[in-house]
Amino acid sequence: MNVYRSLIDIVGEKRVSNSQEELFIYSRDPGAQPPRQVDYVVMPETVEEVQKIVILANQEKIPITPLGGGFTLSALVVPNKGGIVLDMKRMDRILEVNEKSRYALIEAGVTQAALKSYLEKNHPRLQHSTPEAPPTVTVVGNALIQGHGHISPRYGVNSDMINGMEVVLPTGEVCKIGSCSIGPSWFTRGPLPDLPGLFIGWYGTTGIVTKLSMRLFPKPPYREVFAFSSDDVDLIPEAIFEAMQLDLLEDFFLIMQEKPEWMNHIFYVLILSGHFEEELELKTKIYKDLFRRFKGGGKVQFVEDLHPALRKRFLDVPPLAALAADFRKGGGFEYTGAILPIEKVPEAWRRGIDISHRYGMICSYVHQVLTGPSIMFGFNYSFNRADNADIEKTRKALEEANRLTFELGGMVWKGEVAAQRLAMEKMDPNTAQLIQRIKKVMDPQGIMNPGNWEPLSSDQK
Ligand SMILES: Cc1cc2nc3c(=O)[nH]c(=O)nc-3n(C[C@H](O)[C@H](O)[C@H](O)COP(=O)(O)OP(=O)(O)OC[C@H]3O[C@@H](n4cnc5c(N)ncnc54)[C@H](O)[C@@H]3O)c2cc1C
Structure with a gap:
């Protein structure tokens, strides 16, 4: 069967492509994973079209990879086994x-x-x-x-x-x-x-x-941002616990960058919001008092002079917390998102710096505190997209950060195929088997984004 012709019959000529120039774009994402082959890209407009494409893919046993924005940076939308990229835009x-x-x-x-x-x-x-x-x-x-x-x-x-x-x-x-x-x-x-x-x-x-x-x-109309800084890594779990315990925050992130010098501290950034001015004032007072208590030990400073440009960036929705990712001037940026238990943050912090330095990188962190509480601990890496050796180093740093995450009892979030395999290796074997069984029942032909959530076969080990 002529698959290209059949896809045109479903969505029309303008919304399907097998031209090398267009497939090139879909064969990679902005992260550090290597490019992979794509055979067709299709842009459906209706659920009926999606349905017909899936039926065709089943008949012909062609893999389908759904794509939204394609920005996980972990190549989750780049097919592992070729086939159709279903661009949902x-x-x-x-x-x-x-x-x-x-x-x-x-x-x-x-x-x-x-x-x-x-x-x-x-x-x-x-x-x-x-x-x-x-x-x-x-x-x-x-x-x-x-x-x-x-x-x-x-x-x-x-x-x-x-x-x-x-x-x-x-x-x-x-x-x-x-x-x-x-x-x-x-x-x-x-x-x-x-x-x-x-x-x-x-x-x-x-x-x-x-x-x-x-x-x-x-959407509360009144919002404000506060920043506190500290150099005491061991204080982080307690500071997060206290700030989350009050249950009054809209957003809460931690940032650190080794360059420029003034950013080489732990910054706690808190977004407060209120439906009334008085509510915001009260919340503000509460958090200043709370961090003043830590300051009693000389460990946390209130950042009095938050630059207006920074204030605006943090108050924007979404906030722009990743400040200067492109240290190497090569356009590449990757991060592995670790979901960590709060008490493991100091160890992850120190060992993450070590990983960056071993690969000759400037350490940069943006972490968001999540309900639970737990933390999305971002190990950030910037690299030169034109330099293959640099990309390879980034992959190695990512892999080390992922191994560290699992070692600390954390979870890798939005992990690339290699990280998924690390997770499957660590996983309770019955759980790993359950995942395979569910996939098999849902997708008997194995056409949906294959290669993801698959264990290593014995010859790959
Ligand atoms: C600078 C930067 C900052 C970021 N900050 C954040 C952040 O603060 N919070 C955050 O959560 N993420 C963040 N991300 C990560 C990522 O960009 C976002 O999570 C993004 O929203 C993922 O959506 P997407 O449309 O790009 O998904 P895609 O990459 O297109 O898809 C993600 C996965 O879902 C599958 N998928 C997509 N659409 C469908 C569908 N319709 N049906 C079935 N499966 C589907 C894909 O196959 C893929 O496996 C950031 C990324 C960058 C580059």
Whole structure:
């Protein structure tokens, strides 16, 4: 069968390509992983088109990799075994915003920027949880990889905010999940068996989400940012515990960079918000008092003179916390996101610096505190995209940071294939087997983003 011709029959000539120039773009992502082969790229516009493509792929046993914004940096959208990249960007309608039940029903290609500006214009009292990623990334891609946004320290990771979804299963059926499977409203995912979990964290290996209902949140009009600095790495768990214990923060991140010199400290950045000025004033006073207590030991300083430009960057939604990633002037930036228990932060901090130095890199951290509490501990690496040796060094540094994460009892978030394999090696064998069994039941032909969440075969070990 002529697959290219069949794809044209489904979506039309303009929305399918097998030209080398266009496939080149889809064969890599902005991170440090090597490029891989792509055979076709298709841009569906309707769920029926997605369904027909999946049925065709099943018939012909062609792998399909769903792509949103393609910005995980860990090549999760670059096919491991060739085949079709299903670029969802043209399915970009915001279908419903329900103010009272506070959710937005969107298609898979809706970007963070599109939802944010739509809400600002039409529903200014509501907001969604926006990651600090490029504005072109999709809300769906982010929620499905358990991403986190600017209100995650308060409300949880973004996958927790999913109310329901429409999915094209790997066998071609269209399936609704959550309250929308029973009635017209997309307002909740329960009380029902929690089926969204079959698609969250699976990297597109169990189906293609075509619609998603995301929770929305009140948007307090008053916001302020405070920064405190310290050099005491061992104090971090206690400072985070105290700050989170009050349950009053909108956002909370920690940053450090060895260059420029003034940034070579631990900075605690706290975003406070309030529905009333008095509320914000009270919260401000509470946090200043709290950190003053630490200061009693001479260990934490209030940053009195936060530069107005920095203040604006931190107060923007999303905040711009990664300040100067491109140390090497080569355009490459990678980070491995470790989800760590809070008490392991000091050890990760010290050993992470060590990893950067061993690979001749300047250490730079941006960490976001999450509900739990736990922390997204970002081991950041910048590299020269034109220098293969530099890219290889970055991969090695990433691998060491991932090994360290597992050694400390943490989890690697949005891990590339190598990191997924490390996780599978460490995993309870029954759990690893359960994952394989679920994948097999969902996707009997093994066409969905193959290579992900697969254990090492005996000849690869
Ligand atoms: C500078 C920078 C800062 C960042 N900051 C943050 C941050 O603060 N918080 C955060 O969470 N992330 C952050 N990221 C990481 C990443 O960019 C985001 O998580 C982003 O939202 C991922 O969405 P995406 O659309 O790019 O997903 P993609 O990379 O397109 O997809 C992610 C995974 O989901 C699958 N997938 C995509 N769409 C579908 C679908 N419709 N159905 C089934 N599977 C699908 C893909 O196959 C892939 O496995 C950052 C990245 C950069 C470069």
